Amino acid sequence: MRMEPQQRAYNLSHLEVVVVDDCPIMVKLLGMILNSMDIKKLHCTTDPVIALNEVSRYRPHLVITDLLMDSVDGLTIAKAIRYCQDDELRCTPIFVLSGFTDKQHVLQARDAGVNEVLAKPLSARRIYRRICNLIERPPRFIETASYFGPDRQALQESFSNSDRRTMQVVEEDTENLQIDVD
Secondary structure: OOOOHHHOOOOOOOOEEEEEOOOHHHHHHHHHHHHHOOOOEEEEEOOHHHHHHHHHHHOOOEEEEEOOOOOOOHHHHHHHHHOOOOOOHHHOOEEEEEOOOOHHHHHHHHHOOOOEEEEOOOOHHHHHHHHHHHHHOOOOEEEOOOOEEEOOOOOOOOOOHHHOOOEEEEEOOOOOOEEEEO
């Protein structure tokens, strides 16, 4: 399960990660995946309360949590991090793992301020790509009366004019509106 060096663009050995999932097998699997990326500073637990204490204590570069857990779910963990008093800690990237990737669960995770929702089953390559995305395009955080978290409106990628999609209204008949997308 080890990612070979030629598969990696970044040295991640300095990263500190807190992992929480109420399934011990998933915690072990995530630990092995992250170790394959040379991430050695791992704080893995099946207890969400311990995970929150570790987030405060170790101030990790990334938190990975399961979405649905028995005692405290991943959304509660995300909200606790996003609404803590420590301005630096509340900007910690958060990945939520879930076997439930329907629109409702994804929107709930987004509204809780998570950076990424990763569908189970997991792959080392997918997790690595999401970590690289954080490095290459760090999220801008926003705060409103009811939300603190990554700016969902920020354009994360820049496109040249030739790469942009354009829309043209072909007919202006509102009953049979046709739109071409190039």
